[in-house]
Amino acid sequence: MRMKLAYFWLAAIVPTLCVTSGAALRPVVEVEEDVYNYEPANNGAGPMWCHGSTCLVRIGQDVFASGLETIPNAKPLNNCRWMLFHRGRQGWQKTCVDASGRTREPCPLAGFSDGRLFLSANPTLNTDPNAYSGPARAEILRFSPQDAGKPVETILPAWSGEPKFSEHSYRSFAADGVNRELILLQNVGYTHAEWAFLDRGGRWSSQGRLAWPWGAEYAKPEPIRVCYPNVVLKDREVHFCGVSDIVESNEAWRAFKRKLTGNEWDYDFRRLFYTWSPDIRTGKFQPWLEVSSREKTCGWVTPGDLWVAPNGDVHILWTERALDERLREKFFPREKQRHSLNHAVIRDGAVVSRRTLLAAEEGKSNEQPGRGRFQVTPDNRLFVFFYVQGTDAQGQRVSENRILEILADGSPTDAVRVPLAAPFTEFYTATTRAGSPPSKTLELLGIRRGSSSAVSYARIRIDY
Numbered sequence: 001m002r003m004k005l006a007y008f009w010l011a012a013i014v015p016t017l018c019v020t021s022g023a024a025l026r027p028v029v030e031v032e033e034d035v036y037n038y039e040p041a042n043n044g045a046g047p048m049w050c051h052g053s054t055c056l057v058r059i060g061q062d063v064f065a066s067g068l069e070t071i072p073n074a075k076p077l078n079n080c081r082w083m084l085f086h087r088g089r090q091g092w093q094k095t096c097v098d099a100s101g102r103t104r105e106p107c108p109l110a111g112f113s114d115g116r117l118f119l120s121a122n123p124t125l126n127t128d129p130n131a132y133s134g135p136a137r138a139e140i141l142r143f144s145p146q147d148a149g150k151p152v153e154t155i156l157p158a159w160s161g162e163p164k165f166s167e168h169s170y171r172s173f174a175a176d177g178v179n180r181e182l183i184l185l186q187n188v189g190y191t192h193a194e195w196a197f198l199d200r201g202g203r204w205s206s207q208g209r210l211a212w213p214w215g216a217e218y219a220k221p222e223p224i225r226v227c228y229p230n231v232v233l234k235d236r237e238v239h240f241c242g243v244s245d246i247v248e249s250n251e252a253w254r255a256f257k258r259k260l261t262g263n264e265w266d267y268d269f270r271r272l273f274y275t276w277s278p279d280i281r282t283g284k285f286q287p288w289l290e291v292s293s294r295e296k297t298c299g300w301v302t303p304g305d306l307w308v309a310p311n312g313d314v315h316i317l318w319t320e321r322a323l324d325e326r327l328r329e330k331f332f333p334r335e336k337q338r339h340s341l342n343h344a345v346i347r348d349g350a351v352v353s354r355r356t357l358l359a360a361e362e363g364k365s366n367e368q369p370g371r372g373r374f375q376v377t378p379d380n381r382l383f384v385f386f387y388v389q390g391t392d393a394q395g396q397r398v399s400e401n402r403i404l405e406i407l408a409d410g411s412p413t414d415a416v417r418v419p420l421a422a423p424f425t426e427f428y429t430a431t432t433r434a435g436s437p438p439s440k441t442l443e444l445l446g447i448r449r450g451s452s453s454a455v456s457y458a459r460i461r462i463d464y
Contacts, residue, residue, distance in 0.1 A: 053108035158204035177435025341369035
């Protein structure tokens with residue numbers, strides 16, 4: 001019994017992270033440049049649409065980015081094609097482009113520590129160029145960093161049965177880069193996601209369905225489709241955190257919004273859900289955990305990032321908007337608006353820590369946080385990079401990126417402005433979730449303030 005008590009006591013005090021106090025951060029911008037220009041495809045997607053995954057991967061000294069090109073004169077929805085870029089000594093070069101396929105969404109990347117690079121594609125199977133939508137085929141293209149001019153092979157995942165995929169894939173692509181394993185999840189309608197696991201032996205050894213949480217509390221009970229998730233694959237554990245994405249379930253709100261917009265549909269992004277599989281080879285996921293909700297005031301929740309610490313703690317990052325101001329006067333006139341960036345820790349399936357990292361509250365501060373991402377260093381220090389806009393306490397306009405550190409006790413350090421020439425409002429990172437190594441260098445791919453067409457890259461060294 002004493003040994004057991006000692007074990008639990010030690011487990012409680014051993015820190016998730018490696019530091020207990022924060023020194024002043026000194027972010028140093030090393031590179032800031034455009035990668036490619038994008039023309040809107042008007043198909044409901046765009047270069048940042050698969051933000052739960054990433055289109056930026058580092059493998060050794062090589063950095064790769066996937067891009068989205070609008071096909072001239074092609075009709076939506078499948079009016080785009082993927083591009084692959086490599087950053088070498090001469091800067092960014094386009095190495096490959098899909099010469100024949102058409103798709104709707106951007107194509108996320110993943111990499112292995114042994115040098116293999118993978119691109120997740122979802123080309124349409126509809127040969128009629130005028131067709132609005134239709135079936136699609138999930139495939140993974142493998143490239144060699146030494147010669148990324150064409151795919152080395154096309155890999156077709158082995159699914160459970162014959163799922164009917166479409167151009168709306170809502171797919172998630174994650175890698176355990178050290179163990180050289182992949183997982184691909186792809187939505188089927190509003191009921192579930194299909195998943196397929198590629199093991200280190202190159203076999204699709206496990207596959208199955210991830211059923212969505214059940215919305216029994218709705219007036220009309222239904223599955224709660226979960227979209228835009230962050231996914232971690234680590235030592236064959238799979239962690240999944242995403243947001244509800246269903247047609248507005250509150251009939252009164254739906255009718256009110258229909259009068260405002262004229263649209264028969266409107267979607268709910270108000271509930272943040274998490275689940276995990278201790279061993280994906282079993283095919284079993286644990287019961288869904290609702291991490292956060294803005295259901296009472298018709299708010300908004302956006303997933304940010306996900307990281308599993310060495311001790312097994314799961315760190316989750318997300319943003320919230322408290323309410324839909326269009327509905328306030330009629331449905332909740334006393335509620336105040338609040339925008340927040342939030343961090344939580346899940347241990348053994350329960351939330352054990354929850355903090356707001358930055359909040360803009362009506363009548364108080366108006367520095368509104370945007371999307372955030374984790375950056376993990378080789379010594380397992382955890383940083384948060386995020387965008388802020390609005391006005392400060394003196395009424396001066398704010399539009400900048402900041403970085404802070406999450407300490408061992410879960411508390412954040414003071415945020416420091418990152419001195420970019422133009423801040424990134426939307427961005428991917430070279431994340432460990434896609435196989436990039438932990439690093440003191442933060443790498444970004446995304447959209448900068450003031451640019452409506454350029455997709456840009458930045459490299460930032462984190463000194464501490």
